[in-house]
Structure formats: C-alpha cells, structure tokens
Amino acid sequence: MKINKEKKEQGKEKHGKHGCLRGCLIFFLVIVVIVGVFLILFFRVPQKIGIVKSPAERLLAPTPDRDGAKTLLSEVAAAGLNTEGIDLYVIPFTDTGENLAIAVLNESEGFSFNRSTGHNPLIQTMIDLTTGDTAQELNVTRLSLEYRDESSQSLMTLSASTNDIKQFASGAMTQQEFMNVLEGKINYPAVLSTQISSIYKFFE
Amino acid sequence: MKLRIKKIIIPMALLLFIGAGCTRSDKDLAIGFLMDWAVSQGIINEDGSPTWSTLARSTLGTSTGDPQTDAAIDAGVVAKSIKDSDEQIDQADQALANDQPDREKALDHLNQAAKIRPDDWYIRNQRATVLAETGKDPQKDTTRADKSCDKLADRSQRRCLERVYANRAEFVEASIARQIRSRGKVKCTTYELQAATYKELGRYRLTPFEVGDTYFDAYQRAQTQASQPGVTCAP
Numbered sequence: 001m002k003i004n005k006e007k008k009e010q011g012k013e014k015h016g017k018h019g020c021l022r023g024c025l026i027f028f029l030v031i032v033v034i035v036g037v038f039l040i041l042f043f044r045v046p047q048k049i050g051i052v053k054s055p056a057e058r059l060l061a062p063t064p065d066r067d068g069a070k071t072l073l074s075e076v077a078a079a080g081l082n083t084e085g086i087d088l089y090v091i092p093f094t095d096t097g098e099n100l101a102i103a104v105l106n107e108s109e110g111f112s113f114n115r116s117t118g119h120n121p122l123i124q125t126m127i128d129l130t131t132g133d134t135a136q137e138l139n140v141t142r143l144s145l146e147y148r149d150e151s152s153q154s155l156m157t158l159s160a161s162t163n164d165i166k167q168f169a170s171g172a173m174t175q176q177e178f179m180n181v182l183e184g185k186i187n188y189p190a191v192l193s194t195q196i197s198s199i200y201k202f203f204e
Numbered sequence: 205m206k207l208r209i210k211k212i213i214i215p216m217a218l219l220l221f222i223g224a225g226c227t228r229s230d231k232d233l234a235i236g237f238l239m240d241w242a243v244s245q246g247i248i249n250e251d252g253s254p255t256w257s258t259l260a261r262s263t264l265g266t267s268t269g270d271p272q273t274d275a276a277i278d279a280g281v282v283a284k285s286i287k288d289s290d291e292q293i294d295q296a297d298q299a300l301a302n303d304q305p306d307r308e309k310a311l312d313h314l315n316q317a318a319k320i321r322p323d324d325w326y327i328r329n330q331r332a333t334v335l336a337e338t339g340k341d342p343q344k345d346t347t348r349a350d351k352s353c354d355k356l357a358d359r360s361q362r363r364c365l366e367r368v369y370a371n372r373a374e375f376v377e378a379s380i381a382r383q384i385r386s387r388g389k390v391k392c393t394t395y396e397l398q399a400a401t402y403k404e405l406g407r408y409r410l411t412p413f414e415v416g417d418t419y420f421d422a423y424q425r426a427q428t429q430a431s432q433p434g435v436t437c438a439p
Contacts, residue, residue: 055271056278062356062364063324064286089286093272097360100272102279113230121230122237144276146283147234155231156238159276179244183268185277186242191235 060100064091065138072101072134081128085111088129090138098141103129105145108152122147122158123178127169130162155191158184285320289327292317296330305386307338325349325368333375336393337383339439346372346397362408369405376401383438392437395430399423 039045069090077083087104105111105125113121114128122145129135130143143165146157164181167173173181267274296313299306314331321327328349332342349372353364376398383390406419433439 054278054281055275056282059271059275060279060282061323063321063326063352066290066326087283087287089283091282091286092356092360093275094355095271095357097357097363100276100279102276102283104280104283107230111230113233120237122234142272142276144279146280149231154280155234157277157280158241159273159279176244179241182241182245183273183277184241186238191238194231195235 059093059095060091062092062094064089065099068099068134068138069101072129072132072138072140075132075134076128079128079132080116081114081125082112085109090140096141097139099139100142100144101129101135101138101140102144103146104148106148106152107150108148120175123168123175126158126160126165130165131169135162149190149194153190153194154187155194156184156186158182289317289320289324292320293327293330296334300334300382303386305382307334310334311338322348323352323355325352325364326371328352329368329372329375332372332397333379333394336376336397337379337391339391339393342393342397346400365404366408369401369408372401373398373405387438389438390429392430392433392439395426395437399426399430402426 069088072090073083073086073088085106085108087102087106089102090099091102092099103125114124115121119127126143126145129145130140141162142159143162144157144159147155149155160178160182164173164178168175168178268277292313296310296317299310299313311331311334314327314334317327318324318331325348328345332345332349335342335345349368350365353361353368356364376394379394380390380398383394402419402423406423429436
C-alpha cells in the first residue's frame, strides 16, 4: 500500500517535471515565433520574395509619363546639366496621382557631374532635376536618384521631396538640415569593394 | 565578439574615408557625399563605426514609415523594368518602321514588354493597334489599358483616360499611314479601333486635337470607312 503511494508520488513528480519542460518549450517557441515574425516583417521578407508587393511595385505600377520625362530631360540639358548617362522616368504614385521622378545616373553610360556650381554636385543634380518649370508642370513631388559606377553597379539610392530640395536651393534650409531629411539606401558591399580596389590602385 | 566586429568595421569605415580622399573621380565624389549623409543620418558614428539599426535600414531596406519614400528608395527596380520594356518597344518600332513592316516580330516584342509591365497602357495601346493591323481583335488590350487608370487616385483617373485615348488615337493614325504605305489598304479592324477611340475621346475631351474637325466627325468618318469591308477597308 505504502509502495503504491510512493510510486504515485514519484509519478506525480515526474509528470510535474514534464509539464514544466513542455511549458518552457512552448513559451520558448512562442518567443521564437514572435521574434521571427517581427524580423520577417522588419526586413520586409514577404515583399522581397514576392509574396507581398513592395511599395515600389504597388505605388509605381502605372504607366510612366514618357513624353514628360523627355521634356524634363531636355529642359535640364538646356540649363547646362550633362544628361548623357542619365535615365529619367516620371511616374505617378498610385495613391495620390503625384509624380515621382526617377533619375539613374550611370557613369558607365557617360554620366559626369556638373562641378561648376557652388553646391555639392550630387545635390546640384537633384536641384536641376526638380526645380524647373517642367517638373512643376508635371507635378513631380519626389525625386529618387540612383548612382551607378563605371561597371554599372548601383552604389546608392537617395530620395528627397521636391519641397525639401526647393527649400535647400532657395537657402531656406541648410545643407545639414537637408542631409537629415534625405532618405536612402547604400549598397555597402559595392561601396566597400570599390574603395578597397581604389586603395589597391593607389599603392600600385 | 563585439570587440572583433568593431575591429573589422572601424578599419573598413576608415578605408571609406581614406579612399574617398585619394582621387577626385565622380564616383569618389558620390561616395564622399554618401559618407557625409551616412554620418548626418547616424548610419555611421563619429568614430566611423556603423550604427546597427540604421545600417540595417539602409542596407536591407527596412521601412522608413512612409510608403511613398519606401517606393522611391526601391524605385531602381521600377526604373529597370521601364528600361527593359522600353527596349522591347524600340525593337517593335524598328520592326514596324521597315517598308514591309514585320508585324509578327513587333507583336513578339510588345508581348515581351507587356510581360514586364502588364499595367502599362502605352504598351497595351501599341499592342492593340498592331493586333488590329493584323486583323485581330484588339479589345482585350484596350480594356486592359483603360482599366489601368482605375488603379489611380480618383482625381487622376480622368486625366489618365484622356491620355490613354489620345495616345491610342496617335498609334492608330500611325498604323493607318503605315498600312497605306505598305499594302495600300487599311484593315477594317483598324478603322473600328479608330472609331471606338474617337468616340471615347469625344467623351473625355471637349476640344479637338490634330484631327481637323471634332472627335464626333472623326468618329463618323472612321465608322464609314469600317462599314464596307472589301470596298473601303481590307477585311
């Protein structure tokens, strides 16, 4: 009788230990799942693998204004910007109907900066592309600027609203303030590899 | 571990600055600007080491919180798709520019372009026109082109439709000229497409453009041309 009681208690103990282990495992798994879901959403994995459309695919699906882009490019060329190696697209945002100007500056196709102005040439290019009459007529509210090197490798994409660019151009915003509102993406591996190869070239 | 990461990252960041200062090529200028921006954004600390959260955002492209800004930062993908489809359009144009236009070849290129950018009404309009030129029904493409404007914000839809029909009218006019030049007669399907286009254009635009008279007159004229297959148009 006594032996049976001991066995039952041992069983209970064992059962209790299993329960804790199971509970801990479940708790741990829940935490892992929550963290996993957070990371998946944070790094926009569903958009990257094509399950969910990225904002670019969703908002920039409409037809680009091909004629508008040509007019804008000729206007900035007339104003002195070297348009060789610039691919320019004007495309409406689906949600607002306002236009985004996408400029791809491709060194491999002959792009070079205009260094004759006082501003940083990259910012000057932004100003040239967004502050003219045509950009205003086309209702360009944002610029996306991608820089590609001599091997056509993308080094960065920067974006600013036309309003911010205009404010900087008019002097209402300092360069530091403008840098703070500028958004972008860096292709770090590409930047690093180009810098390392230029250092090698320097020592050769 | 943390120390080891810093040991790797700091020299790398230093290399960026040193490298940017060595030469004055356009690329170095751009990278120099990029580094200034990275410092001002807090992507790189004062000591040159990147901050992990902003580094992740900048390299892996996490959200900025504003969908339009996110779209603009990722716009390179869109630019590439437009460039690729435009190359197909150019090749289609070349195939049509010959004395004897190669319509099937043009259609192949336009199919490729439509595959890259399915909601691009410019491609759909051109494909519809070439289909009509070969005697086929262009309605599937015209409907798709018209519907592409539905995705836009309400106030932009009307302007979009005006542009869709105006562009289609231009393509049809060019197609008629091409057919007269290459085979003397115009396909009835082309005149039908022209009539439908001017009818819609009349609904959306009040003032005539480059047709010499009103859209209603142009519509009637196209309908008359389409009404007698074998006489006024090629069946």
